[in-house]
Amino acid sequence: MSDDDIKKAALAVLAEIAPEIKTDEIDPEVNFRDQFDFDSMDFLNFALGLGKCLRVEIPEPDYPKLSSLRGCIAYLAPKLAGN
Numbered sequence: 001m002s003d004d005d006i007k008k009a010a011l012a013v014l015a016e017i018a019p020e021i022k023t024d025e026i027d028p029e030v031n032f033r034d035q036f037d038f039d040s041m042d043f044l045n046f047a048l049g050l051g052k053c054l055r056v057e058i059p060e061p062d063y064p065k066l067s068s069l070r071g072c073i074a075y076l077a078p079k080l081a082g083n
Helices: 003-017 040-054 060-066 069-080
Strands: none
Touching: 003 040, 003 069, 040 060, 040 069, 060 069
16 A cells, blocks of 8 residues: 555545545644644544554554654555555
């Protein structure tokens, strides 16, 4: 799975959880909570939704690694290599 595929999946899950987010304006380097109103429940739903969407197990202690778009790609790319 490519970085672009991971990015598209993450943006799709974000749009589902918080439809008011303008996904085309997200800065991949900046923490989601610093860019838009994204509380802890939203983030939990995002982490769970991303794991389900990509069919990958994301342990709860690793959730903070998903706090930005770049973080999602960096964390998930090795897990999804070859998929």
